[in-house]
Amino acid sequence: MDLDMGKYGLFVWGSFGLSFVALGGLTWLSLYVHAQRRKVLEALQQATEAK
Amino acid sequence: MINFLANPERFTRVTQPLRPWLAGFAGVFLVWGLYLCFASPEDYQQGDTVRIMYIHVPAAILSLAIYAAIGIASFFGLIFRHALADAAAKALAPIGAVFTGLALATGSLWGKPMWGTWWQWDGRMTSELVLFLLYVSYIALHASIEDEIRAAKSTAILAMVGLVNLPIIHYSVVWWSGLHQQNAIITVPDILWPLGIMFAGYACLAAWLFLIRLDSEILGRKYRALRARLTLN
Numbered sequence: 001m002d003l004d005m006g007k008y009g010l011f012v013w014g015s016f017g018l019s020f021v022a023l024g025g026l027t028w029l030s031l032y033v034h035a036q037r038r039k040v041l042e043a044l045q046q047a048t049e050a051k
Numbered sequence: 052m053i054n055f056l057a058n059p060e061r062f063t064r065v066t067q068p069l070r071p072w073l074a075g076f077a078g079v080f081l082v083w084g085l086y087l088c089f090a091s092p093e094d095y096q097q098g099d100t101v102r103i104m105y106i107h108v109p110a111a112i113l114s115l116a117i118y119a120a121i122g123i124a125s126f127f128g129l130i131f132r133h134a135l136a137d138a139a140a141k142a143l144a145p146i147g148a149v150f151t152g153l154a155l156a157t158g159s160l161w162g163k164p165m166w167g168t169w170w171q172w173d174g175r176m177t178s179e180l181v182l183f184l185l186y187v188s189y190i191a192l193h194a195s196i197e198d199e200i201r202a203a204k205s206t207a208i209l210a211m212v213g214l215v216n217l218p219i220i221h222y223s224v225v226w227w228s229g230l231h232q233q234n235a236i237i238t239v240p241d242i243l244w245p246l247g248i249m250f251a252g253y254a255c256l257a258a259w260l261f262l263i264r265l266d267s268e269i270l271g272r273k274y275r276a277l278r279a280r281l282t283l284n
Contacts, residue, residue: 006098006099007164008098008099008100008164011100011103011160011161011163011164012099012100012102012103014160015103015106015107015156015157015160015161016085016088016102016106018153018156018157018160019106019110019153019157022149022152022153023149023153023256026145026146026149026260027256027260030260030263030264030267031263033264033267034263034264034266034267034270037267037270037271037274038270040274041270041273041274041277044274044277044278044281045277048277048281
């Protein structure tokens with residue numbers, strides 16, 4: 001496997017790098033929001049049960 | 052089946068076990084696909100830039116597939132008042148927007164060395180840009196309307212009207228001549244394997260993120276319903 005893309009390096013690595021950042025960011029954000037909403041709902045449910 | 056899954060609790064119970072599998076498959080396919088992307092031979096004409104095809108084409112296919120799913124979900128939400136349809140469409144939109152943006156960006160990065168230009172206002176590229184703007188408009192419209200039911204109706208209409216763009220994107224290379232190449236069926240194994248595996252990886256990732264985001268929407272609705280009940284009491 002030759003990772004030297006020669007004169008096309010900027011375009012090839014740029015494409016893969018951009019894809020990694022975009023999809024990685026989307027994944028992180030989706031998981032973060034999910035965790036936050038679960039935490040907030042559980043806190044509200046516990047507060048309701050305590051009352 | 053569709054009505055069976057309309058109940059949020061039931062939907063969560065059925066889909067929760069699928070999530071780790073989808074994440075696992077996405078990871079395996081993406082690692083395997085990336086290996087194949089760089090182990091495959093370069094193209095005799097395009098050189099190493101052919102490797103961009105292995106991330107550009109799957110992103111482009113998913114950009115259309117996800118919008119079609121949003122359109123179908125919007126139809127079910129608007130006409131059949133399916134309880135989770137709007138939440139499903141809302142969960143899909145950012146995923147589709149990211150894939151569309153990637154299709155445009157990687158296409159541009161592929162086009163510059165191959166065609167000598169970053170962009171051309173041809174049928175395919177212009178209609179794909181319109182798709183990206185539809186996604187952004189959908190997300191912005193949903194965010195701008197506070198009332199959930201009104202937001203769902205307005206965005207459903209926007210999504211269904213935008214469906215007309217999908218056949219335009221697909222047939223644009225047939226109807227108009229431009230830089231973008233014609234649709235083709237690839238049979239060469241050296242190209243087909245990395246393309247197929249990367250598509251599988253992207254599809255599993257999109258499905259996993261969709262289930263995560265839909266569950267987030269369901270959690271948000273439960274929170275708002277509980278808050279409303281507490282406020283009334």
